[in-house]
Amino acid sequence: MKFTLSWLKTHLATDADLPTILKTLNAIGLEVEGVENPAEKLAAFKIARVLTADPHPQADKLQVLTVDHGDGNPLQVVCGAPNARAGLIGVFGVEGAVVPANGMVLKKTAIRGVESNGMMCSTRELELGDDHDGIIELPGDAPVGQVYADWAGLNDPVIDVAITPNRQDCMGVRGIARDLAAAGLGTLNAIVIPAIEGTGPGPDVRTEDGDGCPAFFARTVRGVTNGQSPDWIAKRLKAIGQKPISALVDITNYIMIDLGRPLHVYDMAKLQGGLVARRGKPGEQVLALNGKSYTVDETMTVIADDAAVHDIGGIMGGEHSGAQPGTTDVLIECAYFTPERIAMTGQKLALTSDARGRFERGVDPAFLDDGLSIATSLVVSLCGGAPSEATRAGTPPATAKTIAYAPARCLALAGVDVPAERQKLILESLGFTVAVEDSRTDYEDGMPVIVPGVWTITVPSWRRDVDGWADIVEEVVRIVGLDHVPSTPLPRAPGVARPTATPEQLVERKVRRTAAARGLCEAINWSFISEKEAASVGGGEWTLANPISEDLKVMRPSLLPGLLSATRRNMDRGASSVRLFELGRRYFAQGERATVGFLLAGEKSPRGWQAGKAQGFVAHDAKAEVTALLAAAGAPVANLQNFGDASAAYHPGQSGTLRLGPKAVLAEYGVLHPALAKQFGLTGVVVAGEIFLDAIPAKRKSGFMRAPYAPPALQAVKRDFAFLVPQNVEADALVRAIRGADKKAIVDARLFDVFTGPGVDEGFKSLAVEITLQPGDKSFAQDELDAISAAVVKAAAKLGGVLRG
Numbered sequence: 194m195k196f197t198l199s200w201l202k203t204h205l206a207t208d209a210d211l212p213t214i215l216k217t218l219n220a221i222g223l224e225v226e227g228v229e230n231p232a233e234k235l236a237a238f239k240i241a242r243v244l245t246a247d248p249h250p251q252a253d254k255l256q257v258l259t260v261d262h263g264d265g266n267p268l269q270v271v272c273g274a275p276n277a278r279a280g281l282i283g284v285f286g287v288e289g290a291v292v293p294a295n296g297m298v299l300k301k302t303a304i305r306g307v308e309s310n311g312m313m314c315s316t317r318e319l320e321l322g323d324d325h326d327g328i329i330e331l332p333g334d335a336p337v338g339q340v341y342a343d344w345a346g347l348n349d350p351v352i353d354v355a356i357t358p359n360r361q362d363c364m365g366v367r368g369i370a371r372d373l374a375a376a377g378l379g380t381l382n383a384i385v386i387p388a389i390e391g392t393g394p395g396p397d398v399r400t401e402d403g404d405g406c407p408a409f410f411a412r413t414v415r416g417v418t419n420g421q422s423p424d425w426i427a428k429r430l431k432a433i434g435q436k437p438i439s440a441l442v443d444i445t446n447y448i449m450i451d452l453g454r455p456l457h458v459y460d461m462a463k464l465q466g467g468l469v470a471r472r473g474k475p476g477e478q479v480l481a482l483n484g485k486s487y488t489v490d491e492t493m494t495v496i497a498d499d500a501a502v503h504d505i506g507g508i509m510g511g512e513h514s515g516a517q518p519g520t521t522d523v524l525i526e527c528a529y530f531t532p533e534r535i536a537m538t539g540q541k542l543a544l545t546s547d548a549r550g551r552f553e554r555g556v557d558p559a560f561l562d563d564g565l566s567i568a569t570s571l572v573v574s575l576c577g578g579a580p581s582e583a584t585r586a587g588t589p590p591a592t593a594k595t596i597a598y599a600p601a602r603c604l605a606l607a608g609v610d611v612p613a614e615r616q617k618l619i620l621e622s623l624g625f626t627v628a629v630e631d632s633r634t635d636y637e638d639g640m641p642v643i644v645p646g647v648w649t650i651t652v653p654s655w656r657r658d659v660d661g662w663a664d665i666v667e668e669v670v671r672i673v674g675l676d677h678v679p680s681t682p683l684p685r686a687p688g689v690a691r692p693t694a695t696p697e698q699l700v701e702r703k704v705r706r707t708a709a710a711r712g713l714c715e716a717i718n719w720s721f722i723s724e725k726e727a728a729s730v731g732g733g734e735w736t737l738a739n740p741i742s743e744d745l746k747v748m749r750p751s752l753l754p755g756l757l758s759a760t761r762r763n764m765d766r767g768a769s770s771v772r773l774f775e776l777g778r779r780y781f782a783q784g785e786r787a788t789v790g791f792l793l794a795g796e797k798s799p800r801g802w803q804a805g806k807a808q809g810f811v812a813h814d815a816k817a818e819v820t821a822l823l824a825a826a827g828a829p830v831a832n833l834q835n836f837g838d839a840s841a842a843y844h845p846g847q848s849g850t851l852r853l854g855p856k857a858v859l860a861e862y863g864v865l866h867p868a869l870a871k872q873f874g875l876t877g878v879v880v881a882g883e884i885f886l887d888a889i890p891a892k893r894k895s896g897f898m899r900a901p902y903a904p905p906a907l908q909a910v911k912r913d914f915a916f917l918v919p920q921n922v923e924a925d926a927l928v929r930a931i932r933g934a935d936k937k938a939i940v941d942a943r944l945f946d947v948f949t950g951p952g953v954d955e956g957f958k959s960l961a962v963e964i965t966l967q968p969g970d971k972s973f974a975q976d977e978l979d980a981i982s983a984a985v986v987k988a989a990a991k992l993g994g995v996l997r998g
Contacts, residue, residue: 194356195433196366196450197349204370207379211350214378218354220674221376223363227353231432232342235319237290239263240344242337243281243313251305260285260313263338271309276327284319284329284341286312293320321431351432359658361554365453368655375622375672384452386563387570395584396524397467405494405534406470406506408589410561412569413461415522417441417578441516441523444571446547453655454527454556454564455548457496457504458572461522463514466499470506470528470586477502481509481544493538494530507535507552508544525572527565529558529589532657540739558589559654594652598662606663607670608681617648619672620665624653697787700826700886704789705776707825711818713774713791718755720778721745726754729872730842734782748780752790753842753865753881757873760794764875769807770795787886789826791818794879812847815862815880819851828859828889831932835925839863843881853890860884909940910966910973914985916994917957924960927992931962934988935981938973941965959997 198211209217215225241262249255249271256277258270262285270285286292288311290299295318301310316322316329335344342348354369362368367384374381391412400409421427422443430437430446437443445456459468473489479502480486487505489495496504503511507530516523536553539545562583569580600613611619617627630646652659659665670678694702709715723744727733733747740746749755752775760771774791793810800807824830832853839848839861848863862882870879918927924944932942946961953959966973966981973981986996 194354194364194369195351196354196369197351197429197432199349200366200429200432200451201352201370201373204367204382205373205379206382207373209378214373215352217373217376217378218352218369220676221372222357222671222675223360223369223372224355225352226355228350229353230348230350232340232348234291234293235342235347236340238284238286238314238319238341240331240335240337240339240341241283241285241313243277243279243283246277246279249305249307251307255305257307258313260311261337262287262311268310269308270311270313271304271307272313272328274313274315274328276330277313281328282331282333282335282337284314284331286314292318294318346428349432358554361551361556361657362453362655364551364554364556365449366451368453371623372672375619376674381622384563387566389566389569389580389583391580391582393581395582398469398524398526398584398586399467400470400528400587402471402494403587404531405472406528406530406587408529408558408561408585408587409468409470410527410565410583410585411468411524412565412583413522413524413581414569414572414576414578415461415581417521417523417572417576419516419518419520419576423575439516439518440575441520441572444568444575448564448568448571449547449551452560452564452567453551454560454567455507455551456564456568457510457526457548458516459503459510459514459524459526460516460520461524462520464498464503464524465501468496468498468503468524468526470494470496473502479503479505480512481505482512482515483509484512487542487544489542492541494534496526496528505538505542505544506530508539508542508549509546523572523578525565525568527561527568529556529561543739555657557655559591561585561589591654593654594659596650596652596659596662596665598648598650598665600648602662603666603669606666608679609670609673609677611669611673615673616669619669620650623668623672624655625665625668626651626653696891697886700889701776701787703825703827704822704884704886707822708774708776708789708791708818711821713772713818716756716759716773716775718752718759718775718777719745720749720780722747722749722754726758729869730754731840733780735780750779750781751842752777752779752788752883753792753869754873756790756792756881757865757870757875757879760792760879761874764795768795769799770797789822789884789886790881791815791822792879792881793818794875794877809878810880811878812844812849812863812880815864815882816849819860819862819882819884822884823851823860823889826884826886826889827892829853833859834929835923837923842866842869857888858885859888905967906970907968907972910968910978911963912966912978912982913945913961913963914982914989915946915959915961915997916989917953917959917997918989918992918994920956920958922992922994927960927989927994928962930988930992931964931985934984938966938968938977938981939964939985940967960994 215228218225239262241260243258244261244267245259247257249257255271255273258272258277259267260270261267286299288299288301299311313328315325315327317325356363371381396411396413398409398411400406419439419441422437422440426443426447427437430443435446441458445458449455472491473493473495475490477489478486479489494506495502496506503514530552532553532555535549539549539553565583573580600616603616604610620627628649650665724747727747727750730751730753733750735748737746756773756775759773763771771794774789776789778785779788793814796807797810797814798804798808820830833851836850836852839850842865844864844866850861851859853859860882865879865881928942928944932939942962942964944960945963948959
């Protein structure tokens with residue numbers, strides 16, 4: 194919800210400055226998402242007069258201007274605008290100014306050999322409109338030298354507030370002003386409801402869909418002239434990103450944003466017969482104002498005449514019957530549509546609009562007559578014409594809701610002690626009616642007891658979200674300020690609290706801490722990705738029918754797209770090394786899979802006088818991370834087998850999987866495929882991995898006592914072996930075979946050298962393995978060492994390995 198500061202002050206009489214207003218909005222639960230002052234980016238643009246305009250000596254379409262911008266030192270400017278001429282007053286960007294439309298910094302330069310200082314600007318270049326046919330022309334009395342934004346009244350901050358779905362009353366500027374007034378920031382100005390003297394009967398409108406449109410009010414105005422909106426409407430709409438179209442259309446948009454009351458205007462010349470709110474018929478189509486055709490059905494409410502459907506009720510009007518520049522007779526619709534029907538229709542059609550956002554939250558059902566009168570008054574005052582009487586079809590659901598409330602409940606529920614009088618004042622300033630019952634005296638066991646009076650609170654018609662006394666407490670506390678709610682710890686039960694984390698949660702905690710301890714930064718990405726991103730990792734199996742964005746349409750089948758996007762954003766901002774991990778879920782037809790993903794890109798180590806050039810990441814770095822995280826998750830790392838068939842997201846020959854047996858894949862890792870990295874805008878080697886936590890076997894429950902640490906009494910013995918093996922034999926297979934040659938004596942085996950070259954036959958490679966032997970209660974005898982060595986050689990021979998001489 195966007196509005197300008199000056200717009201807010203048409204409803205709120207206040208002397209509060211902008212920082213105070215922003216702070217108060219946040220304190221009362223209306224989160225400020227952003228503030229932008231258009232004048233800030235136009236501070237370097239001044240009002241200037243063109244003194245002379247001469248043809249450019251080297252270009253037919255250019256002119257050489259002399260421009261006075263108020264400092265007494267006229268500047269020479271080369272300009273290509275067809276309307277540039279001596280005496281014109283326009284907007285001039287001085288040297289060093291940044292053009293808002295394209296970010297260009299204005300500099301002294303030569304254009305076709307003629308020096309140019311600064312630029313005379315068009316409305317498009319200053320992002321003030323779409324006109325680019327010529328430079329801005331200002332009235333003759335515009336003060337030369339003054340900052341243009343100040344003179345044009347553009348020094349008006351635009352405030353963007355996030356409105357939660359329950360606060361339908363704040364979908365209009367007046368509702369926000371009411372909240373600020375209740376918080377003590379000023380006085381809410383009275384709203385003026387004009388009295389409309391209608392001539393002749395009202396239009397023929399009716400409602401046949403009481404569930405979807407219980408009330409349909411309308412009035413005609415004949416003899417209007419649909420021109421441009423006055424500046425005060427156009428400026429406010431443009432400031433919040435709305436494009437002014439015509440006076441009739443702008444009036445409805447203005448009232449919707451100002452008062453939270455959507456309306457629609459029909460061109461009566463395009464209608465055949467009366468208008469009716471009814472259920473749609475299967476196959477009926479509407480060409481909406483956004484230029485798209487929609488097929489409605491019997492679950493939707495539409496507005497139709499005798500010939501066709503003209504409006505998807507409460508969401509978007511039709512292009513055929515909308516107000517046009519030549520419209521002379523109009524019908525103003527002010528209807529109430531039920532929120533549930535609007536929400537279902539909008540979801541089914543995948544159609545959003547400002548009107549839908551308000552109707553599905555719930556607009557004020559008691560504001561139909563007043564909203565219609567305000568709209569009629571603006572139409573008549575800005576476009577002329579003669580209004581008819583109003584037609585009121587149906588009855589809006591405006592039955593008053595009452596709630597019994599005791600002021601003491603505020604302290605009991607929220608922990609904030611607000612005096613009863615203050616509570617009453619807050620509620621009344623928010624539009625609630627408070628009737629206070631006097632306290633009375635009761636008797637218990639013959640003793641008098643004073644029972645405090647109960648309040649009967651009538652909820653205003655614009656607060657559909659207030660249902661019970663807890664909502665009343667929320668309103669009081671919100672206006673007092675959410676920052677005044679004390680942090681009160683819950684009472685602790687006696688004794689030692691039982692752990693509540695599940696085994697899966699404990700595993701995730703250990704993995705998260707291990708990844709952070711290894712220097713990886715945690716990323717938290719959306720669970721939704723685009724169809725293109727999903728296709729890059731094999732495609733997703735779950736697609737949203739009503740995504741909030743096309744880029745968030747598919748439930749992710751992999752964590753890699755999110756990590757790749759995050760890496761690109763970091764690289765674009767100058768990061769030389771990116772090390773990210775994410776712990777989240779992947780989504781498949783069979784369900785969710787808990788997964789840890791990580792990605793390493795850029796420099797593994799920076800350049801230095803000892804290391805020389807910067808070093809990048811390699812596939813072994815990915816394997817090291819995978820192994821460490823699997824160990825933290827409790828996987829039997831020593832028993833894992835390495836297979837070289839990772840998914841297509843990885844580089845063939847520089848990636849692999851770790852498994853328990855041929856089918857149980859616990860992780861995949863390696864260098865990402867260059868095509869995938871390029872798709873996400875990354876260059877160079879990118880390594881990554883994914884660990885599938887749900888595939889890790891659960892630990893057996895074995896009590897709470899940890900086995901005592903018993904360091905060996907005797908020193909370990911190390912032996913080195915070098916074997917000639919065929920090129921297709923994996924080093925991991927050889928190491929595993931050697932480790933299993935004597936499981937009691939051999940406690941570790943690791944590869945420390947790989948060699949091909951002189952002395953090694955073609956088709957073979959030399960793998961050198963260091964084994965660690967741990968004696969038990971006595972040292973190894975020579976014959977025992979010989980037997981172990983023979984077992985190692987025999988194990989290698991099964992893989993085609995021969996001990997090098």
